[in-house]
Amino acid sequence: MIELPVDSKISIADLVRDPYPIYKDLRASAPVIKLEAVDRVLLTKAADTKWVKDNPEIFSSDDPNTPMRRAFLAHTLMRKDGDAHMRERMAMAPAYSAKNITGHWMPMYETIADAFVAGLPAGETVDLYTALAGPFAARCLAQLLGLPEAGDDDMQRWSQTLIDGAGNFGWDPALFEHSDLANAQVDAYMDKVIPLHTRLIPIPVFCVRWSRLMTRSR
Numbered sequence: 001m002i003e004l005p006v007d008s009k010i011s012i013a014d015l016v017r018d019p020y021p022i023y024k025d026l027r028a029s030a031p032v033i034k035l036e037a038v039d040r041v042l043l044t045k046a047a048d049t050k051w052v053k054d055n056p057e058i059f060s061s062d063d064p065n066t067p068m069r070r071a072f073l074a075h076t077l078m079r080k081d082g083d084a085h086m087r088e089r090m091a092m093a094p095a096y097s098a099k100n101i102t103g104h105w106m107p108m109y110e111t112i113a114d115a116f117v118a119g120l121p122a123g124e125t126v127d128l129y130t131a132l133a134g135p136f137a138a139r140c141l142a143q144l145l146g147l148p149e150a151g152d153d154d155m156q157r158w159s160q161t162l163i164d165g166a167g168n169f170g171w172d173p174a175l176f177e178h179s180d181l182a183n184a185q186v187d188a189y190m191d192k193v194i195p196l197h198t199r200l201i202p203i204p205v206f207c208v209r210w211s212r213l214m215t216r217s218r
């Protein structure tokens with residue numbers, strides 16, 4: 001059994017505030033280390049994370065000790081290996097075929113990017129995160145998921161809240177309350193738009209095929 005170095009100083013608050021200097025230090029001093037604050041082993045080198053991802057028989061994604069299932073209220077493909085993962089991945093794969101990427105998504109994303117850039121105020125300092133990156137990603141995600149009517153603010157809040165929940169390794173109940181609310185709002189929205197999709201929108205979004213499959217496999 002290999003003895004890993006253990007850190008008892010780094011806190012969850014430190015990691016939330018700004019993880020990047022911490023990762024940089026750890027890459028130099030201890031790239032594989034156990035963090036007591038989150039009770040997880042942290043890998044900070046790309047080559048190590050790739051090796052772990054490439055060897056699921058040793059490092060299974062099906063890890064019940066992560067907050068993913070609690071946050072998404074579902075066992076998602078991100079925590080499945082092998083056939084179970086592949087089944088869900090293949091349900092969305094047609095939406096990402098090379099033909100759909102070049103013929104459908106690229107032109108759409110370029111149009112969205114052009115509109116956001118054209119809408120930026122001229123002659124003043126702009127926060128590119130809030131004015132461009134956030135809403136641009138939200139709009140592209142809404143189109144990709146097949147929820148084109150969802151507002152940018154809702155998309156950003158739902159995404160961030162679910163990501164915060166999935167990374168809630170401190171198991172803070174408040175973060176799960178927020179993700180529960182986001183799940184309820186997304187579910188209500190999906191229930192409303194999915195029946196419209198099947199009849200009206202012949203585009204390669206994956207939410208319809210994917211949501212049918214997820215409903216069956218929950």
Ligand code: HEM
Pocket residue numbers: 068078141144158159160162163166167
């Ligand atoms: C609201 C929508 C989304 C949310 C809330 C979300 C959330 C997440 C979270 C929490 C993770 C980290 C997983 C972990 O801890 O292991 C993740 C990883 C990832 N997501 Fe998403 N995601 C969303 C949409 C998408 C879409 C549309 C795609 C692809 C087109 C995508 C591709 C990925 C990939 C490739 C990873 C890395 C998976 C891995 O390392 O195993 N995500 N996402």
